[in-house]
Amino acid sequence: MDTNPVSLLGSAGLWVLWILTLIAFGVFAWRIYQLVGLLRKGRYEDRFDNLPQRAVHFLKHVLIQPRIFNERSIGLPHFLIFWGFVIYATCFNWALVRGLFPLLPVPYPDEVPIVGLFLELFSVLVLVSLAVALVRRLFFAPPHLHLSVDANLILALIGILMLSTVYGSAFRVVTEGGEFNAWAPFGSLLAKAFSEATPQTAHTMIAAAWWVHIITVLFFLVYLPYSKHLHLLASPFNVFFSNAATRPVGSLNIVGAKEDMTAGASKWEELTWKQMLAGFSCAECGRCDRSCPAATSGSALEPQQIVQKIKQHFVSVGLKPPNGTPKLIGDVIPAADLWTCTTCMACMNCCAVWNEQVPIIVTLRRHLVSQGEVDRTVQDMLGSLQRYGNSFAKSDRMRAKWVQTAGLKIKDARKEPVEYLWFVGDYASYDPRCVDITAKTAKVFAQAGLDFGLLYEAERNAGNDVRRIGEEGLFEMLKEKNQQAFAKAQFKQIVTTDPHTYNTLKNEYSWNGNGVAVKHYTEVLDEQIQAGKLPLKKKLTGRVTYHDPCYLGRYNGVYDAPRRILQALGAEVVEMPRHRDKSYCCGAGGGRIWMEDAEKVKERPSESRIREAVALENVPTFVVACPKDIAMFRDAIKTTGNEGKIVVKDIAELIAEAMEG
Amino acid sequence: MNIFVLLKLVPDTVEELEIAGDGKSLEAEVLRFKQSDPDEHAVEQAILLKEKCSSKVTVVALESPEVDDALFTALAKGADRAVKLTGNLINAQSFAAAQMLANFLKPEGASLPADTLILLRGQSIDDLEGEIGPFLAELLGLPYVCVVTSVVPEGGSVTVMKEFAGGLRGEFAVPMPAVIGIQSAEKPPRYVPFAKIKAIQKTAKIETVDVTPPDSLTRFGVERMYKPEAVGRAQMLEGASEEVADKLVEVLAKNSLI
Numbered sequence: 001m002d003t004n005p006v007s008l009l010g011s012a013g014l015w016v017l018w019i020l021t022l023i024a025f026g027v028f029a030w031r032i033y034q035l036v037g038l039l040r041k042g043r044y045e046d047r048f049d050n051l052p053q054r055a056v057h058f059l060k061h062v063l064i065q066p067r068i069f070n071e072r073s074i075g076l077p078h079f080l081i082f083w084g085f086v087i088y089a090t091c092f093n094w095a096l097v098r099g100l101f102p103l104l105p106v107p108y109p110d111e112v113p114i115v116g117l118f119l120e121l122f123s124v125l126v127l128v129s130l131a132v133a134l135v136r137r138l139f140f141a142p143p144h145l146h147l148s149v150d151a152n153l154i155l156a157l158i159g160i161l162m163l164s165t166v167y168g169s170a171f172r173v174v175t176e177g178g179e180f181n182a183w184a185p186f187g188s189l190l191a192k193a194f195s196e197a198t199p200q201t202a203h204t205m206i207a208a209a210w211w212v213h214i215i216t217v218l219f220f221l222v223y224l225p226y227s228k229h230l231h232l233l234a235s236p237f238n239v240f241f242s243n244a245a246t247r248p249v250g251s252l253n254i255v256g257a258k259e260d261m262t263a264g265a266s267k268w269e270e271l272t273w274k275q276m277l278a279g280f281s282c283a284e285c286g287r288c289d290r291s292c293p294a295a296t297s298g299s300a301l302e303p304q305q306i307v308q309k310i311k312q313h314f315v316s317v318g319l320k321p322p323n324g325t326p327k328l329i330g331d332v333i334p335a336a337d338l339w340t341c342t343t344c345m346a347c348m349n350c351c352a353v354w355n356e357q358v359p360i361i362v363t364l365r366r367h368l369v370s371q372g373e374v375d376r377t378v379q380d381m382l383g384s385l386q387r388y389g390n391s392f393a394k395s396d397r398m399r400a401k402w403v404q405t406a407g408l409k410i411k412d413a414r415k416e417p418v419e420y421l422w423f424v425g426d427y428a429s430y431d432p433r434c435v436d437i438t439a440k441t442a443k444v445f446a447q448a449g450l451d452f453g454l455l456y457e458a459e460r461n462a463g464n465d466v467r468r469i470g471e472e473g474l475f476e477m478l479k480e481k482n483q484q485a486f487a488k489a490q491f492k493q494i495v496t497t498d499p500h501t502y503n504t505l506k507n508e509y510s511w512n513g514n515g516v517a518v519k520h521y522t523e524v525l526d527e528q529i530q531a532g533k534l535p536l537k538k539k540l541t542g543r544v545t546y547h548d549p550c551y552l553g554r555y556n557g558v559y560d561a562p563r564r565i566l567q568a569l570g571a572e573v574v575e576m577p578r579h580r581d582k583s584y585c586c587g588a589g590g591g592r593i594w595m596e597d598a599e600k601v602k603e604r605p606s607e608s609r610i611r612e613a614v615a616l617e618n619v620p621t622f623v624v625a626c627p628k629d630i631a632m633f634r635d636a637i638k639t640t641g642n643e644g645k646i647v648v649k650d651i652a653e654l655i656a657e658a659m660e661g
Numbered sequence: 662m663n664i665f666v667l668l669k670l671v672p673d674t675v676e677e678l679e680i681a682g683d684g685k686s687l688e689a690e691v692l693r694f695k696q697s698d699p700d701e702h703a704v705e706q707a708i709l710l711k712e713k714c715s716s717k718v719t720v721v722a723l724e725s726p727e728v729d730d731a732l733f734t735a736l737a738k739g740a741d742r743a744v745k746l747t748g749n750l751i752n753a754q755s756f757a758a759a760q761m762l763a764n765f766l767k768p769e770g771a772s773l774p775a776d777t778l779i780l781l782r783g784q785s786i787d788d789l790e791g792e793i794g795p796f797l798a799e800l801l802g803l804p805y806v807c808v809v810t811s812v813v814p815e816g817g818s819v820t821v822m823k824e825f826a827g828g829l830r831g832e833f834a835v836p837m838p839a840v841i842g843i844q845s846a847e848k849p850p851r852y853v854p855f856a857k858i859k860a861i862q863k864t865a866k867i868e869t870v871d872v873t874p875p876d877s878l879t880r881f882g883v884e885r886m887y888k889p890e891a892v893g894r895a896q897m898l899e900g901a902s903e904e905v906a907d908k909l910v911e912v913l914a915k916n917s918l919i
Contacts, residue, residue, distance in 0.1 A: 262856045369852070372851040376849060395677070477855055
């Protein structure tokens, strides 16, 4: 379509197009300049490592978007709308440039038959997808989906773009005589409805469709960076720069920080640019909220809202500082919300734009801790860790008392070299509900022929949960003490039963290239069984279900080892509906185990989990692989009145049973 | 106001206490020290007062193992100055400690400023009588109130709340300078993040002041120190809960308790 001869309100089309284009791109560029300026005020962190690996991550998660498909109803529609966008955006720019420079010796995209066909095909696919999206929003909205006018307006705008394309095509077919054109199948179909239109009218309608399309896109361009559709621009960067692209998700280390991050953030400028980019990338889909055990159990915490509120705050305050700026923590985000997070990683695991909600929450918690604003119970625990290096307020000299009590002899890794250093952890060492299991685990290790030893009283809490509470300085202290103890011991690998300990030792301690492998006991015992080194005397029978600990599964991807062990023992593993990376948190993580419940708890996560297990048919055993789970789920069985229906067993207890014969 | 908080460390009972070979003291080898709870409350009360009305808070302690940590922690919480009294002070009992503290607070010939408030523990696990407070007040010639749970400054005096047995409470107006024995602060002691303590350790200094020990550090000698001895008066009630309840009633009745 030639813009030159067209007259719009008495002005030449070409001039109108130039003016509209300059205005739209100008406003768009100004807004983007503002938003990027805000990001630049955030703290620096280095997300520029290993660019090829980041590119691969980008290609997979931006172009194919497997995470979008984790919700079936909207997965394919979103995928089609996205690809429709890519094709339409390309053709729009092509058409615009051609329109702005009429002398260019290239045709318009829709004048190229194959391109026209693609545009038509996608317009129909996108229209159907839009209908699905709209119906979902209007009638089947899942909880926590942000139902905004914004979202509906965007659907409508995309709809106009698609319809203008098909209408333009239809009238072009009319001008060509109305014959069916295989390159324009839907245009041809629609053309039948306008077969009586005069060529003159048809030409006008083609021009009208073209202008409607172009003006809608230009309006969209201006509107986009003010709407939730900003995710379309920001999320590809967000995915590219995501931590998970190149680093373990279980690490809270901030690479390349130029400031001291210990005290967290009390103001938006103290967040990192990447943490701020999360707000621009969020599509308000609510996946994180739906997966969040805190939100599900009735807490006010919604991971989506944390990200959204921070964005709204820094965009409004950052661009136009009002009098009496609201406080980021307190006014914008209530402190109580931050404390209900169990850091279970469910939100980050399902976020389609790869936002990192947990590190943001920890950053804000760090500020609260720096001001001494912690629960009484947490304060006592932190005090105990400062003084005794464990969360039980017991003497560090009593850490290995369980060895004595059980009458065992275990090597001291500080005195003689061992293959495996067993980092026992606080719960397994001190909790009266766990020490018997710890002793059984020791016997299993011994019978499996493992050469292992302990650090005895030199071991300190590894600091995983301390760090997630936000007590960064204390974490550093504990890490330092442990590293001093490691330096005095001789070992090749580390084994632990506690997934929390496992996570921080594996991902947050630096081993300076010493080649120390950190393993969970399920991994080690699985290896031993595979190698035929575990003398199993009898086959267990019966059905069991297995609970994936957050810090083992979602954090570190260990799903198969425990299941293989259970199968080797002869047990039939029956999966709960929420299993593997959809596993439901027990509620203990991120320091929650030391906090009181808020008053209005609908259903504690651990109770929800036990009810889920009890609903399985004929499954009397609930297998765990985490000392905290023993405490949490044995409690939950009592509080839900399910005693006698199901028992919680550590996987080591089952192995011990099978070894006894 | 010019606030002094006097700190002392006590044996940490989380560790197992052992009697030393002499049978008269605790085995120093296994002994660890920690700040006593009432001391933490005294510091908290001082910081709360500082936040309410501008004050200078000085924490003072006699030299002893691990005392630096306690002084740095107090600085991290907001104290302005930390002083450690040094000298040959081992085994100083309450009266000797009070003499040395009094000498530091009011050197001979000097006088205490009128806005001075001295806060210290009402008691501690190794001084349940809480004798150091009265000793010190007497030596300085100041008024003393203890078992105090709140301190409100009002002009040249402070209004304090003192707890009595049986839930009774009394409000006292105490003219300053004064010595106050703290039972608990108005708010639970605050948490001070570890990084803050580390930072203070790098930037702040503990002043040391040499003191001349009094002629006698001790006023009394310990004859014998021993762990609680079992006397065999415990009676275990066994059986089903109903039976146990019946037996319990019987025992209580027999001893005229019901």
